[in-house]
Amino acid sequence: MKIAVCLKQVPARDGVLRLNADSTWVREDDVSFEINEPDIYALEEALRLKEKEGGEVVVCTLGPERAAQALKEALAKGADRAIHLHDPAFQNLDAYATARALAAAIRQAAPDLVLTGLQADDDGFAQTGVILAEMLGWAHSTIIMEIQAQERALKAKRELEGGWFQWIEIPLPAVLTIQSGINKPRYATLKGILAAKTKPLQRLGWKELGLDEEALKPRQKITKVFVPPKSGKVEWLEGTPREIAQRLADKLKNEARVI
Amino acid sequence: MAAGILVFAEHHQGKPTRAAWEALAAGQRLAADLGLSLTAVALGVELSPLLAELARTKLDEVIALESPTLEVYTPEGFTSAVFQLIEARQPRLIIFSHTYQARDFAPRLAARRGRALISDCLSYRREGERLILIRPVFQGKFCAETEFVGEPPYFVSFQAGSFREDSVEAGAVPARVTHQAVTLAADTIRTRPGEVFREAKQAVDLSQAKAIVAVGRGIKGPENLELARKLAEALGAELGASRPICDNGWLSMDRQIGSSGQTVAPNLYLALGISGAIQHLVGMKGSRTVVAINKDKEAPIFEVATYGIVGDLFEIVPPLIEEIIKAKSA
Ligand SMILES: Cc1cc2nc3c(=O)[nH]c(=O)nc-3n(C[C@@H](O)[C@H](O)[C@H](O)COP(=O)(O)OP(=O)(O)OC[C@H]3O[C@@H](n4cnc5c(N)ncnc54)[C@H](O)[C@@H]3O)c2cc1C
Ligand SMILES: Cc1cc2nc3c(=O)[nH]c(=O)nc-3n(C[C@H](O)[C@H](O)[C@H](O)COP(=O)(O)OP(=O)(O)OC[C@H]3O[C@@H](n4cnc5c(N)ncnc54)[C@H](O)[C@@H]3O)c2cc1C
Numbered sequence: 001m002k003i004a005v006c007l008k009q010v011p012a013r014d015g016v017l018r019l020n021a022d023s024t025w026v027r028e029d030d031v032s033f034e035i036n037e038p039d040i041y042a043l044e045e046a047l048r049l050k051e052k053e054g055g056e057v058v059v060c061t062l063g064p065e066r067a068a069q070a071l072k073e074a075l076a077k078g079a080d081r082a083i084h085l086h087d088p089a090f091q092n093l094d095a096y097a098t099a100r101a102l103a104a105a106i107r108q109a110a111p112d113l114v115l116t117g118l119q120a121d122d123d124g125f126a127q128t129g130v131i132l133a134e135m136l137g138w139a140h141s142t143i144i145m146e147i148q149a150q151e152r153a154l155k156a157k158r159e160l161e162g163g164w165f166q167w168i169e170i171p172l173p174a175v176l177t178i179q180s181g182i183n184k185p186r187y188a189t190l191k192g193i194l195a196a197k198t199k200p201l202q203r204l205g206w207k208e209l210g211l212d213e214e215a216l217k218p219r220q221k222i223t224k225v226f227v228p229p230k231s232g233k234v235e236w237l238e239g240t241p242r243e244i245a246q247r248l249a250d251k252l253k254n255e256a257r258v259i
Numbered sequence: 260m261a262a263g264i265l266v267f268a269e270h271h272q273g274k275p276t277r278a279a280w281e282a283l284a285a286g287q288r289l290a291a292d293l294g295l296s297l298t299a300v301a302l303g304v305e306l307s308p309l310l311a312e313l314a315r316t317k318l319d320e321v322i323a324l325e326s327p328t329l330e331v332y333t334p335e336g337f338t339s340a341v342f343q344l345i346e347a348r349q350p351r352l353i354i355f356s357h358t359y360q361a362r363d364f365a366p367r368l369a370a371r372r373g374r375a376l377i378s379d380c381l382s383y384r385r386e387g388e389r390l391i392l393i394r395p396v397f398q399g400k401f402c403a404e405t406e407f408v409g410e411p412p413y414f415v416s417f418q419a420g421s422f423r424e425d426s427v428e429a430g431a432v433p434a435r436v437t438h439q440a441v442t443l444a445a446d447t448i449r450t451r452p453g454e455v456f457r458e459a460k461q462a463v464d465l466s467q468a469k470a471i472v473a474v475g476r477g478i479k480g481p482e483n484l485e486l487a488r489k490l491a492e493a494l495g496a497e498l499g500a501s502r503p504i505c506d507n508g509w510l511s512m513d514r515q516i517g518s519s520g521q522t523v524a525p526n527l528y529l530a531l532g533i534s535g536a537i538q539h540l541v542g543m544k545g546s547r548t549v550v551a552i553n554k555d556k557e558a559p560i561f562e563v564a565t566y567g568i569v570g571d572l573f574e575i576v577p578p579l580i581e582e583i584i585k586a587k588s589a
Contacts, residue, residue, distance in 0.1 A: 013476075017397060026397070095366075096375055118362075123396055123403075125378050127366035130334075134370040139449040140334060142363045159519055160455060161359050167453040181506030217409075219375035224404040225396065227557070234551075234567040241574040242582075248550065249582035251566055256548040258470060258527040259494060259587055 001055040001149065001172075003046040004111040005079070006102055006129070009033045009063055009070045010122040023224055035070045038117030042178035044185040045147060046115050047078045053149050056080045058109050062090055062101055068201065075196035076188035083109065087205035089216060095123075097216045099131035104209035106136065111173070113154070118143050118177040126177075133175035140175040141168055145182050263295030265350040266318075267341070269360055270301060273309050278356035280424035285417050286354050287317055287428055292385055295351060298322060302340055304330045310436045317428040320435045328443045334364040335448045340441045342371050345412060347439075352390075355416040369414040376414035377405050381421050394418075398536050399559040419518075419541055461513040461521075463497070470496035470527040473516055473543070474504055477532015477553065477572055481509040486576050487531055493583045499523065501533050517542035531572045535560025552576070 011017060011031040018027045035043075046057045059074040061067045062085035071082035085101050093101065106114055114136075116129035133140030145165065146157035158166045159179050170176075188196075206216065237247045252259045266286035268279040283299060290297040297318040301309055306323045313321045324340045337360075345353065345368075353368075355361040357379045369376035380392045381402065389406060392415060396403045407413045465471060472491040478484065484498075491498045498514060505515040516523055518538040524545035531552050533539060536559070543549070544563050551564040552572045561567045568575060 011397070017400060019401070026401070094375060096370060099370070121398060124394075124398070125366075125376075126362050127376060127378060130363070130366035131370040134338075134367045140367070141450060143359060159359070161518060162522070163457055163461075163520060164455050165458065166455045169451040169453075171449050181502065184508070219373075219408055220377055220405055221408050222403045222405050223391070225401050226404075228395075228399070228402045228559075231562060234561050234564045236567050236569070238569075241570065242578045244568055244570065244575055245578035245582040248566060248568065248579060249586040252527065252548070252550075252583070253586045256527065256565065258548055259583060 001049060001053045001113060002058070002109075002111040003049060003055065004058045004060055004106050004109055004114045005039070005043045005046045005074070006114065006116040006132070007039045007043065007059055007061045007070045007074060008036045008117070008120050009061065009067045010036045010120055013037075013121070019225055019227075023226060024222060025225055033066055033069070035073060036117050036120050036122075038119065038178055038180045040185045041180050041182050042115040042117050043074055043077065043079065044183045045178055047186070048183065049113075049147065049149060055112075058083065058111060060102060060105055060109070061085065062093070062098055064091075071201055072196055073188060075199045075201070076192040077186060078192060079199075081200040082202065084201060084203045085209070086203050089206045092218075093216060094218050094220050095125045095127045096131055096219050099128050099135055100215045101206070101209060101211060102128070103132055103135040104211055105204060106132070108209075113172060114138075114175040116175065116177050118179050129175050129177040136173070136175065138173045138175055139170050140177075141170055142177040143179045144176045145179055147176065263319075263350060264290050264293075264297050264352045264354060265345070265348065266297065266299045266354045267361065267365075268299045268301045268309075268313055269356065269358060270303065270309055273303070273306065275309060275312060276358075277424050278358045278419065280427050281419065281422045282354050282356040282417065283313070283316060283318070284422035284424060284426045288422065289352065289354070289383065290318075293352075293390070296320075298348070298350070300324060300341065300344060302329045302337060311433075314434040314436050315430060316434070317430040318434050320437060322437045322439055324439055324441045326441050326443055328445065328448060329441070331452055332360060333448050333450050333452060334367060335450065336443055337364045338367045338371060339443055339447055341368055343441055344439065345372060349412070351411045351413065353412055353414045355414075357416040357418050361416050365414060365416060372412060372414075374409075374412055374414060375407060376416065377407065378416045380405075380415055380417050383415075395537070398534060400557060418537060458512070463511070463513045465497055465499055465514065465516065465521045465523045468497040468523060468525045470494050470529075471499045471516075471523060471525045471546075472496045472529045472531065473499040473501065473533060474510075474531045475501040475533030476503050478504070481507075483573070484509060486573070490529070490531075490576055490580050490583075493580045493587075494527065494529070496525075496527065496529070501536075501539050530560055530564075531576065533560050534558045535563065
């Protein structure tokens with residue numbers, strides 16, 4: 001089975017984010033980036049399917065120069081080759097245009113299965129994989145917590161709200177969006193890191209992908225990013241750790257009456 | 260008459276879900292603000308009671324897309340059916356609640372129409388002709404004002420709780436109910452859904468707990484859970500967790516609190532190193548007293564906290580255990 005995995009690089013979780021000068025996004029110069037968490041699970045799932053069923057894992061990202069790091073990490077973990085969609089024309093694309101570009105690359109790679117994360121930790125549109133399926137004309141399913149390979153089809157376990165699940169059967173080719181927790185992702189080994197250096201990393205711009213301006217034009221735009229207003233009902237407890245502990249114990253006993 | 264606004268009414272076996280009412284509440288507000296007509300659409304079989312219920316609210320029309328193919332949800336079936344309706348009615352705005360079902364098919368529907376879906380919105384604002392949607396980014400640390408570019412139709416989904424289900428207005432007269440035939444070739448449905456189920460019965464029922472100490476990724480590693488356990492013991496509380504803790508296998512899945520875990524409403528909820536993502540908050544915001552300990556003052560968890568402590572949980576929890584034991588015995 002040939003599997004493509006879409007990886008997005010997002011600002012690291014525990015970094016401090018600051019707004020840029022015109023408040024349209026965060027300052028990217030002083031944050032470090034990492035692979036979007038559900039995408040790490042998607043990659044792991046692809047590697048496991050390959051180990052069981054044979055085949056190839058192709059990783060794919062759309063992003064600036066820095067995004068190549070995500071691909072290198074994936075190659076070090078065991079992906080076979082990588083595609084970096086990189087072009088000045090790819091800046092600030094919306095989910096639709098991002099999926100357009102990814103779809104063009106995926107058509108060229110011709111996998112049986114595409115795995116994406118269920119949503120990106122930064123913009124969180126939770127759409128790219130589903131739009132991609134529509135553009136490819138393939139079946140899809142979302143928020144997947146288990147995959148079993150069958151003959152030209154898959155069984156996939158969808159997570160539903162409130163602890164409910166559902167198995168679905170889905171024919172290949174297909175797109176699945178992967179939920180965090182589906183597996184235990186591996187770490188790259190030293191051997192893997194060394195092997196990654198010789199694996200193919202292809203760079204494609206919009207011309208190579210046969211895209212035109214129409215395909216990439218925005219359908220939505222972010223005009224302003226701001227810190228959400230605080231409703232301010234919280235009572236802050238301050239002081240040394242000991243003082244805070246005493247105050248909280250007192251509040252819990254005498255105000256909230258829960259101890 | 261062009262439909263103006265079309266609201267997708269999700270239902271569970273013929274009963275409108277809370278998400279359906281919230282989407283309808285959003286639709287009513289937008290219809291009034293933008294001066295547009297309002298239509299609700301439901302998909303399935305034998306929808307009459309549902310249609311009657313929807314028709315009692317303040318809207319212009321309720322449309323039923325009825326077909327045996329739509330009895331069980333599939334993304335292909337729902338995408339095709341609603342797409343046909345959109346082509347026929349040419350609405351300007353299509354509204355969803357950002358549920359698992361909408362996440363599953365609304366992006367596909369919007370893409371088929373070649374348009375954007377602005378998903379997971381919290382609210383909107385009108386500025387002249389501009390419709391500005393406000394949605395969380397970076398897991399709620401910031402909000403972004405987002406607008407459509409180009410021609411309608413525009414697709415929008417709202418986050419759970421953005422509009423109140425009890426704010427749905429009743430109508431003066433019952434709205435018109437239309438049954439619309441949909442033709443779906445059976446072979447358009449490629450995914451085959453099975454029964455919905457729950458995992459083996461949960462060993463821990465947190466819904467009845469009087470007090471919960473919940474740990475998040477701020478706990479760093481499983482070796483530190485002992486600290487949280489001691490605090491829980493001192494408080495006579497159950498231990499709960501955010502999703503990543505259960506994903507990592509540090510605690511069992513049945514201790515997960517949130518949209519894909521348990522919903523709890525204890526008298527005391529003490530959150531240790533939890534950022535307060537919406538999927539976590541929906542599972543615990545009914546708690547009476549919420550204490551949040553987090554080193555980041557901007558963490559969204561503080562928005563639902565009664566008492567907020569900005570600091571390192573590893574410095575605060577050890578003396579807290581002692582003080583609670585003291586207070587209890589005093
Ligand atoms: C400076 C800046 C400005 C921006 N301005 C806008 C704007 O004006 N309008 C707007 O709509 N968006 C804007 N964006 C965000 C936009 O580029 C999003 O990344 C895009 O809309 C995809 O949505 P998402 O990231 O929420 O992905 P989701 O749909 O939440 O992601 C789901 C999954 O899709 C895959 N995926 C998503 N993106 C990629 C990618 N690039 N490469 C590989 N796989 C991917 C991953 O597997 C991911 O887990 C801006 C971003 C930046 C950095
Ligand atoms: C479809 C879907 C369903 C989901 N369902 C759920 C669900 O049911 N339940 C759920 O919880 N999540 C759920 N999630 C995940 C959710 O979006 C968040 O990713 C998750 O809740 C984050 O967990 P966290 O707060 O523990 O981690 P993080 O967001 O990483 O936050 C860790 C926090 O710890 C703080 N911290 C770090 N070190 C310290 C320290 N020493 N002292 C004090 N504070 C510290 C940090 O400041 C940070 O705020 C779901 C997501 C999706 C997309």
